[in-house]
Amino acid sequence: MIGRMVQVVNRMRARQVRRYLERNGIDLSHVQCSHRLLVKRESGVPTGETFRIGEHTHLEGRYILGSEGRIVIGSHCSFRTGTHMSSRDLITIGDHVFGAEGIFIADNDNHPVSPLARKEMTCTPPGSVLWKMSDQVACKPVAIEDGVWIGRHAMILKGVRIGQWSIVAAGAVVTKDVPEFSIVAGNPGKVVKTIVNDFELSGED
Ligand SMILES: CC(C)(COP(=O)(O)OP(=O)(O)OC[C@H]1O[C@@H](n2cnc3c(N)ncnc32)[C@H](O)[C@@H]1OP(=O)(O)O)[C@@H](O)C(=O)NCCC(=O)NCCS
16 A cells, blocks of 8 residues: 555656756657756756757656766667756767666866865855855866767766777776777776676677
8 A cells, every 4th residue: 555655656756857847948858857867957957958858768766967968878878866966067978778777977067176265165054055165176177989888886077088899897986988899897987897798799880
């Protein structure tokens, strides 16, 4: 009985999330939104310009946009519970990308490096200050190409490009670019293996 009620509430919550995003011009046709989805813009509302999702993509997790932030996710992707994306610049994700639970992707450091600026931040009322100080926060776009698989609790930090069909191993902290068809693991992430390109072997693109 309680399980059934939870299901009904979750479905209502998922519908609410969808309605809110669609009202703001975000195209969600053929996108599966979970009730565990939060899309938030620090100044204003998320729009179709700032948050774009391709068809047949499944979305859970938190997507936080700064005033200049944009997140563009391709088709046939899946992002599970505990995903956290933070954009103050641009996060681009290709098609067929799979993110396991608890991953973190950010194109910015969220806080300034300068001790003076950090002190100022902690002395300002919570919630009002972060996006106003974004000029002092380091930002660089992140690009994750088609077919990347991101293992559980991996982190992908600002300025990183991950080449197509690569794998980010569970728990990796990726701070530098990763070539295509590679496995990156560890902290800081290093390429530990090259993956056989079986598209070439099968004659498929
Ligand atoms: C990367 C992964 C797919 C393994 O691929 P694989 O081709 O079998 O690679 P191997 O096990 O041969 O590992 C290659 C090397 O990387 C290391 N390695 C693998 N995964 C690692 C990780 N998560 N962290 C650190 N090192 C790792 C291995 O120890 C090995 O090192 P060695 O060459 O010194 O012995 C797997 O380790 C992984 O992280 N999977 C993600 C699982 C996950 O998150 N699932 C959630 C649901 S999607």
